[in-house]
Amino acid sequence: MTRIVTYVEMTDRSQLVPGAAVPGMALVTADRDLALIAELMARIGAPYQWRSARRSPQEWEEWFAEHPDRTCCLLTVADEPVGVVCYDLRAGGDVEIRTFGLLPEFTGRGLGGHALTLAIRRGWELVPGVRRVWLHTSSADNPNALPNYHRRGFDTFKTEEDDG
Template structure:
């Protein structure tokens, strides 16, 4: 499964400069709750990245090692929220408090079972509301948010750009270039040891034999 070079991928940088610019979305068709992860987990973040992003070619983090993921998620300036609905994970978002008040929404999306039911606008609205609370309810001592921004592209969901515009984001920059995209069906996740050689498993095999 080789990488494919897409000749023209357009990427937009979008920004919001005032919390008053946020426009509410229609209510989700199901009750959704949003919980910030109080314990950093490379494993959970990696699993969510694959579950939400595989269908829209989130592949930039494929080369990351387990140590890379831990270095990324285990920081006070990074916040990850889980969206729950009907007893399961409906989506998530990841926000970073950056210097000077810049607050980047790195990742936001729904798990496949909740895509296509009108929940995306509500998810983005709740994500942006929390981004503007930077320095108050999360990323304490980093100061207030002065700009909330994100990137999206033609690889994203077809409704993503319109969704962000509808919530009040404006395009700050646009570029089109070729991009080499790995096969999103392959998500390497190297383990430190072969789990089949776990001493407990070997002991049980000896008991069975």
């Protein structure tokens, strides 16, 4: 099945349009806790057939090793994990939000706008000199993902077809 992959970017932190605040929601660095991140990403990705839903422990180790500066954070509400954000630092001051997602039992509850706001803010703060925060999504992801990205101020810079 052909998917449409959409790449979005924010080239200035002033483009961020914050989502409605969610009391008790926080973004907490996960200290590369491989087991926890792997479990949460598998649960987040399962409904959308993400590769993370079927990686072996060895593949998880390789995933972390491919970008030694990869940073993962937990989205929490009242200290309960509700989602994950992972970032890759790229050349030229680019920060890619490699993974962003909420656990299935927390989607549709009005958390996504604020969760993405926290993720974007952290992306701009990861290292000095960030020039761009970007990510990609596909038509196979949650149907609310792309509209949320656009509402938060991301602009589409590329689309492509992917046969999965």
